[in-house]
Amino acid sequence: MEIQTIKYKQPIKISIISFSIALVIYLGMSIYFSNHFYFGSVINGINASGKTVAQVDKELSSKGKTYTLELDERNGVKENIKATDIGLKYNSNGKIQNLKDSQNSFTWIYAVFNPKASEISGLVTYDEKLLKERFNKLSCFDSKKIIEPKNPSFKYSDTSYVIIKEVMGNKVNSKPLYENVVNAILKGETTVNLETKKYYINPKYTSKSKEALNTKILLNKYVASKITYTFTGGKEVIDGSVIHNWLGVNQNLEVTFDKDKISTYVRKLDDNYNTFGKERKFATSLGTTVNVSGGDYGWLVNRTGEIADLIVAIKGGQTVTKQPQYSQTAASHDVNDIGNTYVEINETRQHMWFYKNGSLIVQGDVVTGNVSQGHATPTGVWKLKYKVRNFVLKGPGYASPVDVFMPFNGGIGIHDASWRSVFGGSIYLNSGSHGCVNSPPSLAKTIFNNIDANTAVICYTD
Numbered sequence: 465m466e467i468q469t470i471k472y473k474q475p476i477k478i479s480i481i482s483f484s485i486a487l488v489i490y491l492g493m494s495i496y497f498s499n500h501f502y503f504g505s506v507i508n509g510i511n512a513s514g515k516t517v518a519q520v521d522k523e524l525s526s527k528g529k530t531y532t533l534e535l536d537e538r539n540g541v542k543e544n545i546k547a548t549d550i551g552l553k554y555n556s557n558g559k560i561q562n563l564k565d566s567q568n569s570f571t572w573i574y575a576v577f578n579p580k581a582s583e584i585s586g587l588v589t590y591d592e593k594l595l596k597e598r599f600n601k602l603s604c605f606d607s608k609k610i611i612e613p614k615n616p617s618f619k620y621s622d623t624s625y626v627i628i629k630e631v632m633g634n635k636v637n638s639k640p641l642y643e644n645v646v647n648a649i650l651k652g653e654t655t656v657n658l659e660t661k662k663y664y665i666n667p668k669y670t671s672k673s674k675e676a677l678n679t680k681i682l683l684n685k686y687v688a689s690k691i692t693y694t695f696t697g698g699k700e701v702i703d704g705s706v707i708h709n710w711l712g713v714n715q716n717l718e719v720t721f722d723k724d725k726i727s728t729y730v731r732k733l734d735d736n737y738n739t740f741g742k743e744r745k746f747a748t749s750l751g752t753t754v755n756v757s758g759g760d761y762g763w764l765v766n767r768t769g770e771i772a773d774l775i776v777a778i779k780g781g782q783t784v785t786k787q788p789q790y791s792q793t794a795a796s797h798d799v800n801d802i803g804n805t806y807v808e809i810n811e812t813r814q815h816m817w818f819y820k821n822g823s824l825i826v827q828g829d830v831v832t833g834n835v836s837q838g839h840a841t842p843t844g845v846w847k848l849k850y851k852v853r854n855f856v857l858k859g860p861g862y863a864s865p866v867d868v869f870m871p872f873n874g875g876i877g878i879h880d881a882s883w884r885s886v887f888g889g890s891i892y893l894n895s896g897s898h899g900c901v902n903s904p905p906s907l908a909k910t911i912f913n914n915i916d917a918n919t920a921v922i923c924y925t926d
Contacts (some may be wrong), residue, residue, distance in 0.1 A: 499516055537636065551591035686711060737765050761847040807919065
């Protein structure tokens with residue numbers, strides 16, 4: 465029995481001793497942590513593990529004097545903002561002690577397994593004016609060193625477009641960066657990485673963006689177009705080699721058309737098509753050839769309409785053969801665009817002919833505008849505007865009714881002149897009309913009955 469009792473007493477004794485040792489250690493550590501920070505404690509980036517308030521104060525104060533904030537920028541560029549640059553000072557004002565006082569020394573075991581980093585505001589002060597001056601002098605804000613970000617661009621090469629890679633640049637968004645710098649200084653942080661913090665102003669799109677790839681597809685569709693213009697004596701082909709000069713891409717990667725450049729092209733195209741007002745060689749009924757210029761007859765390209773048509777064709781990636789859109793047409797696309805139906809008026813001979821489909825329908829003497837009074841009938845190739853019966857010619861001091869009137873130049877036209885008994889000769893020099901072509905009634909009526917609007921009226925002198 466005695467031996468058994470001894471066996472039971474030994475474990476109890478060991479337990480009491482172990483507990484006592486543990487209690488002594490616990491109480492000893494509690495006493496230690498009454499003056500020291502828990503293990504694993506971090507205060508404003510300083511390792512305060514097992515340190516006293518005085519030690520932490522000293523270390524924070526020392527760090528404040530030597531503090532440097534490093535800015536890690538693109539392309540390996542590094543810049544510093546030092547404590548001396550901004551008048552940085554450390555003053556705990558008892559805040560470290562207050563933090564220590566809030567630490568329960570008897571819960572040190574829990575703290576060992578749950579280390580805590582603390583951030584105390586107001587431990588450092590700085591001169592805001594000096595900080596802004598130093599911040600604004602950073603090389604990343606030097607206009608000579610700033611590289612602007614650029615979206616990917618598009619280059620026409622051979623027969624298609626390729627994407628030119630975007631330019632990331634190094635332009636910084638200053639406002640959020642400044643806020644981060646202030647925050648880092650107050651927290652005692654020593655580095656700010658501009659790339660990871662996303663303070664750079666990057667291009668909106670990259671060469672891998674869906675928008676960039678779609679724009680390339682669209683550009684290549686446009687330059688695949690082929691528009692062929694045919695004209696007397698030749699043709700002109702518009703393909704990618706021409707079209708790419710008219711295309712652009714805006715900041716939203718939308719394809720644009722340079723209408724000024726297209727207009728310049730269409731204006732050049734006019735030389736092959738426009739005959740409006742141009743000088744013409746005209747074979748007269750007298751067997752001579754005269755040069756006649758001026759007037760409003762001929763082909764006239766509708767530039768605005770043709771630019772719109774071109775853009776539609778290009779956007780559709782079309783392959784077409786076409787003529788330009790006209791605002792005015794003539795009888796023929798031959799060198800002689802007048803065709804074989806026209807009125808011919810020789811003002812020198814005071815004689816008029818009318819041809820229809822190549823056949824002479826009627827001819828006769830006329831009286832044109834009064835030369836002595838400055839009312840000579842304007843020479844040129846004109847188009848007949850319209851024809852009308854029973855018209856009253858009106859002007860300063862006169863009103864003359866006529867049976868038929870065929871205007872070709874404003875209020876100037878061909879009409880019967882029943883008040884005249886003689887035509888031709890030199891009457892026009894001193895007793896001519898106000899500009900109209902006075903005709904014998906039968907001559908005027910025959911022309912009226914056979915002519916249509918837009919027919920050419922050629923007025924010339926020998």
